[in-house]
Amino acid sequence: MAGSEASGSVPRFTCLFCDTCCFFREEYEAPVVFPWEKRVLEDLAEEYSVAVSFKPLQAYASTDGDCVVLLYRWLIKGFCPFFDTSTKRCRIHGVKPLACRMYPLLLEMPTGRLMVSRKCLWVEKAGGKLLEMLAAKPELIARVFPGEFQAATEVLVEWHSIMRFLREKGFEPVAVEELNSRCRRIYDIDEYIARFG
Numbered sequence: 669m670a671g672s673e674a675s676g677s678v679p680r681f682t683c684l685f686c687d688t689c690c691f692f693r694e695e696y697e698a699p700v701v702f703p704w705e706k707r708v709l710e711d712l713a714e715e716y717s718v719a720v721s722f723k724p725l726q727a728y729a730s731t732d733g734d735c736v737v738l739l740y741r742w743l744i745k746g747f748c749p750f751f752d753t754s755t756k757r758c759r760i761h762g763v764k765p766l767a768c769r770m771y772p773l774l775l776e777m778p779t780g781r782l783m784v785s786r787k788c789l790w791v792e793k794a795g796g797k798l799l800e801m802l803a804a805k806p807e808l809i810a811r812v813f814p815g816e817f818q819a820a821t822e823v824l825v826e827w828h829s830i831m832r833f834l835r836e837k838g839f840e841p842v843a844v845e846e847l848n849s850r851c852r853r854i855y856d857i858d859e860y861i862a863r864f865g
Contacts, residue, residue: 678801679794681772681813686789689771690751690758692744699742699767700725700777702826703856706740712760718749726777727847727854728839735842735851736860738830739777742767770819773809778831780824782809830857833865 692698701709706722713720726739742765747753750760758764772788775781784791784799791798802809810817834857847854855863 678808678811679798680811681790681816684789684793685756687747687751687753687756688787688789689768689785690748691746692748695741695743698744699765700739701742701765701767702858703737703740704858705765706742706856708763709742709765712763713749716750716759720749724844724847727842727844728834728857729842729851730837730839733850733852734860735847735854736834736839736857737844737847737854738827738834738857766819766823770816770823773813773816773820775820775823777827782806782820784809784813830861833861 701722709720709722721743722740723743724737724739725741727735727737729735748758750758750764752759758768772785772791774783774785776783784802786792786799798812802812842850
């Protein structure tokens, strides 16, 4: 298995800098980010003179007409604007969003189901034995993907904390297509919590 140090040991994920995680053909493949991550990416885009765009992905409405956006889809077609194709490295590696930090782990929301992307070259090279091992012993995921698992845990904890807040305040899901017609004011969730929390 790729990354194994000794026969029978648990492998540890090592990025092969292959670029597949930073290239997006379809919108659904692109990263999902929290609002505060979106704002950081917008600031970085200005600094690096690249264009970024986002669209609301998950939103909630209060009974008084206020709406909040919980998650955004980062709209990327082709390579991420922060990916340096000559070095095959991320130019914002130290501050990249949680969705990027957790790859090749994928977190399905709202179920919390954790998956491993077969798009990742390291996972592909490790083969079916890796996936069979993780399916049989899911507790090993944190050993195989320690940093990535930590990022996925941060996403899950943050998401559940926000969902608890929304339930306590009586917010209900709203289709993102209805935000402009249904909402008198639209906030990013973290800004709403800071203002009205």
